[in-house]
Amino acid sequence: MQHKDIWRGLDQLAARHGLSASGLAKRAGLDPTSFNPSKREGPDGRPRWPTTESLARVLEAVGAGFDDFAALVEGRRGGCAPLIGFAQAGQDGFFDNAGFPVGAGWADVRFPGLGTETVYALQISGDSMEPAYRSGDRIIAAPGAPVKAGDRVVAKTAQGEVMAKVLARKTARLIELASLNPDYPSREFKPSEIAWLARILWASQ
Structure with a gap:
């Protein structure tokens, strides 16, 4: 499971619920910029990963389970x-x-x-x-x-x-x-x- 796969899963989760990445973060009570493309890499170009807490809050906010998110990350259509x-x-x-x-x-x-x-x-x-x-x-x-x-x-x-x-x-x-x-x-x-x-x-x- 690669860095880009996790972020793709978040983007697809947002789209499934008619949201942008910023809208998804806001619904979960996070800073709206948490999932912006600029936050996915550090100043030195190294990848930044979403925290487990932010993932948990997002899944709870949209009523999804981790299995459902894993399916998106792995490219399984469900x-x-x-x-x-x-x-x-x-x-x-x-x-x-x-x-x-x-x-x-x-x-x-x-x-x-x-x-x-x-x-x-x-x-x-x-x-x-x-x-x-x-x-x-x-x-x-x-x-x-x-x-x-x-x-x-x-x-x-x-x-x-x-x-x-x-x-x-x-x-x-x-x-x-x-x-x-x-x-x-x-x-x-x-x-x-x-x-x-x-x-x-x-x-x-």
Whole structure:
């Protein structure tokens, strides 16, 4: 990650929110000249880097996460995923048999570049995944991605229940799904009782 990449990321973050570099600095409560081109090099021509404090304040001011900023710095385009809440997700008609989103009712949410995966977003409800995920957080899930013990997953049962859990065990006879919140017990299913599992790739908190 080079000096010019960090500044390019800041410029692109500003443009995404309809701001100049000066406007971005001002929104974050910084000196409006903090990100001006003249401040990016010292009098001797050596590069100046933005401080971690200024980066943190900028990200907070525009409601962006560090992953999102890193995507801009690295030149990853990011994209949009269809978004739906867990309460709706449990209803019929929102997923096909492989766990891909179908039908109407989906909104869109932006996320950092994650490669070529086909993904969708779900908005967490409830507290069974605290402290990792809290109600209102958005998670990006990839149906069809390989899953292994220890992965955080979205699971849909044959009865239509959708949940975010940790895959504790998966054998020919048993699928055990654990909650990160110790107040909630693990749940065990026969493989035939699980319609699909989708690995969680990313979360917006």
